[in-house]
Amino acid sequence: MKTMHNDTMRKTVKQLRELPLPACPADLEATVLRRIRLENAELEAKGSVLEGILALFQQPRFTALLLLFTSVTAATTTAVAAQLSQPTEVKAETLGLDAISQPGSLECFHFPKHH
Numbered sequence: 456m457k458t459m460h461n462d463t464m465r466k467t468v469k470q471l472r473e474l475p476l477p478a479c480p481a482d483l484e485a486t487v488l489r490r491i492r493l494e495n496a497e498l499e500a501k502g503s504v505l506e507g508i509l510a511l512f513q514q515p516r517f518t519a520l521l522l523l524f525t526s527v528t529a530a531t532t533t534a535v536a537a538q539l540s541q542p543t544e545v546k547a548e549t550l551g552l553d554a555i556s557q558p559g560s561l562e563c564f565h566f567p568k569h570h
Contacts, residue, residue, distance in 0.1 A: 480486070511517050
């Protein structure tokens, strides 16, 4: 890898500093002002969308509809959760234990009788 000596680098930097600066584009000011206007318009558009959403929440019909939707969703979720949390009966046939589901199949086991 080649490295430049300090003297050579200083001379190169000095030459570059002495070069005249390139001229600015003729429409620089107009371009900058146009970009500022566009950015301001975008900010105003975002603000108006937010204002529109906030205005929508202030309408009683929308608020009532939102409340109704929330209530129906909560009721449905509660009903489904309650249905899923109920224990289900598992039959011996379901588990493939047909042999013990027949009457008298457990006769080989002696269970104490409760009086």
